[in-house]
Amino acid sequence: MLDPSPEGRRARRETPLTAAEPVLLRHDAEGIATLVLNRPAARNALSLALMNALQDALDAIREDDSVRVVVLKAAGPAFCAGHDLREMRADSSPETTDHLFRTCARLMTSLVRLPKPVIAQVHGIATAAGCQLVASCDLAICTEEARFATPGVQIGLFCSTPMVALTRAVPRKAAMEMLLLGEPVDAAEALRIGLVNRVVPADRLDASVADMAGRIAAKARKVLAVGKEAFARQGEMTLDEAYAYTAQVMTRNMAMADAQEGIDAFLQKRAPVWEG
Known part of the structure; x- marks a missing residue:
């Protein structure tokens, strides 16, 4: 316009x-x-x-x-x-x-x-x-x-x-x-x-x-990409669809090297080193 x-x-x-x-x-x-x-x-x-x-x-x-x-x-x-x-x-x-x-x-x-x-x-x-x-x-x-x-x-x-x-x-x-x-x-x-x-x-x-x-x-690039996509997609779904979809997203996210590194760093009280 x-x-x-x-x-x-x-x-x-x-x-x-x-x-x-x-x-x-x-x-x-x-x-x-x-x-x-x-x-x-x-x-x-x-x-x-x-x-x-x-x-x-x-x-x-x-x-x-x-x-x-x-x-x-x-x-x-x-x-x-x-x-x-x-x-x-x-x-x-x-x-x-x-x-x-x-x-x-x-x-x-x-x-x-x-x-x-x-x-x-x-x-x-x-x-x-x-x-x-x-x-x-x-x-x-x-x-x-x-x-x-x-x-x-x-x-x-x-x-x-x-x-x-x-x-x-x-x-x-x-x-x-x-x-x-x-x-x-x-x-x-x-x-x-x-x-x-x-x-x-x-x-x-x-x-x-x-x-x-x-x-x-300063955050993990791949994790930011996962989150931004999920944010947009879940907003167009019903409540039940959104929870089902985001559960799948978090399952995939949990398997990523950056998530494992981030959790380990938190437990070990150190700064994480992201994959890329």
Whole structure:
């Protein structure tokens, strides 16, 4: 979804980045892959090129055993202002529009199914598909000034695709209020409804995300993958199905070398040495 707010409209009036400038940056350190949305002049609107670049990065990270955690952040004054309206209006044929939203759906699904935890590092606005991006990540930390919205209803285009991620991240009535009003919620409200995990001062955002990412990265990579997959799958099951499934997951997990090492380390009062 696009963002019809004043910030989003201003972003669409600004000159886009040159084709030579990468729309996505990646930095790796100590098991943490940081992906940076890099269309600051457009408030990091999700152009097709940016979505494809992000998808390619996630596909590469999926196969990269050196990565334990992913941080998704953005350059410039905002996290993400939604889809690129200028691009959408340039070719609004049903075929092109369908391709764009299918690309977006695959991207959001990849975030959920990536076998590595993903932390959204949010500042400024995260609206429409930008809010969807935050809701699709496993964890989110934002600044006190951050704002979130699904504003499509204000221009006659209901945020139906962002709704998929939003309704899986926050309570039903909170999601409907955001979707029906289309008005921004502040960081405190985003925290209250569970859209974000923590709200921090702007000058503490980098350090807070790095601390959380580092503590997660210290865990066993294979165990994190098992847990993330199980978390997503059990949420779509009935209570009896979920317990039957997770019992099987824990049985398989118990047979893993990392589980045996972790239990032995606990009993022997030492730090565990993970397999990989």
